[in-house]
Amino acid sequence: MKTTAFPSHWIFLAYLVLTFYCLGAAVMNEFVEYQSWADLGSYLSAADFAAWHVATAQHTMPFLTVPAVLLSVVLLLLCWQRPPAIPRLALWLALACHVLFWASTVLVQWPLEGALGQGQFSPDLMERLLRSDWVRKVLLLLEAPVAVYMAHRVLRPVRGDASPHILLPVQGAPSNACASA
Template structure:
């Protein structure tokens, strides 16, 4: 087994951190933002809801959207700088999760959120947003144990090399 490069370990570490950060942020977004829209939306006028949606949605960009884009980029980079202990099929499965995640985001979530931004709030629209968003969360929930599996493989390989400590140099 060829030794992993310094950069592949740091890329993998970034992948692990971003995977669990994005999973937590997505779940938090569901239970804080989306649920507050669903709970308070019926009590606001269309114009007030649209203004509120736009005001709160802009805060998602730095805390969820940007890290999710970074996670996808790091995952692609990891395909080129893969630690040898990480199985290629695991990376392909993670990439498939990201492809479906972004397809759902672009073709389902963004149009629904766009309608909300235009003041088209309805219980049906919120129900569709909440239900379809769970597809993205399930994909993250599939990827999280996959990331743990890959981390286990990397750490096991690192500890099996004689004379090498677990520090990622």
């Protein structure tokens, strides 16, 4: 069984998976980590909160930050290896979401989290962190339909053809042939 998969389709698949993973991880981060900080922060001393913040925040790195960086890298790769079915405008919209996401992360979220990590907890600071984090989630929520639209474009048949744009292997097909599924 031989497959003839275009690199752009694998890149797009990685983009699609990472987009929805990052959206889910961002929402979970809000309801698990940030809400627990908001709920328990006022009961802890500044030093205890800072230690707790640093201990819990380091666990988000492999599950939220690294996939978000990978998603941005994959999106940039997708800009260079764009499947023909994906309109450039859709990629530009997704890229704009990422630029704004990272601007919010670097300019707003990280400084607020830095203050929390130094023991500067206050209900006002926590409220600003929670509100500003919704900017990032809204950007991911805006990007999700764009990703679905791109997936629809990649997977839909071309001009009445019954096959999608992605070539899949067919078991029992000659080794030099690929059939469309």
